[in-house]
Amino acid sequence: MPAARESLLRAAEAALSAHPWPAVRMTEVAAVAGVSRQTLYNEFGGKAGLGRALVRRAADRYLDGVDRALAPEGSPAPAAERLAAVAEWTVREARAQPLVRALLTGCWDGALPSPPTMGLRPGQPALGPAELVRTVRDRAAAALAPEPAQRCELVVRLALSYVLAPGEDDAGPGRLLPLQGAAPGTPLSGPNRTAGAR
Incomplete structure (x- = not known):
């Protein structure tokens, strides 16, 4: 049915x-x-099965949004713009959906169904934050080849930092990601007084 x-x-x-x-x-x-x-x-x-289905549905919706950000309609955007779109989607969805926030951060509370003890599909391990980040990283690296997987993972982890510790103006990572037109390997920030020219 x-x-x-x-x-x-x-x-x-x-x-x-x-x-x-x-x-x-x-x-x-x-x-x-x-x-x-x-x-x-x-x-x-029962209720536990319904809760698991809600968690799976939230994860699937989040990953569908990642796929849409990586393959926008119309002419393909540069890789940097698509990575920024993944970061912005991650922050927006985690702020709007408590289940997505819990899946991405591992921070579950009594107001939500129990954390998943199995994967999205039968036979898969439980989908925790590390597995979800790897999934997003791998999808981004595949969609944006030859973009390095480490750069894709860095963008996802930067977005997660905004989920865990939002900025004062709540702007999200979009304004801070200098990815538009940046060549692979370009640092995300310049030297500062404590890092020097490392």
Whole structure:
């Protein structure tokens, strides 16, 4: 029942945006979705299964956004602009979606479903922050070849620093990434008084 599953996930997302996960009731999710409680249990096996599905859905949406930033519609943008778009998407999505923020940072709290103990697909290891960063890095490196994978990872990690410690003006990394037109290997900042000319 793909339509019922989608309705249940939308209803659960709405419930989670209004209440902490422990306060989300399966009977209410089923009622909002317009299906029976038994249908919910048939689809997800219970509240823990529904929570895992919400986490997988959040990760999939985040990675879909990464793919869109890496392959924008129309004429292809320079690699630097696409990397900046990945960084901006990461910050925006992590700020707007608590599940994405938890997946990227590993900071889970009692208001969210339990952290994943298995991967996005059967047989995969759990998708934690390190695995998610590697996934984004590898997708960026593949889409932007011959851009080095280390540069792609650096951009993702810079974006994560804004998720964990936002700037005073909350501008995000877009203004600070001098990537437009920068050649590979160009430093992200110039010498400073403590680093000297290292």
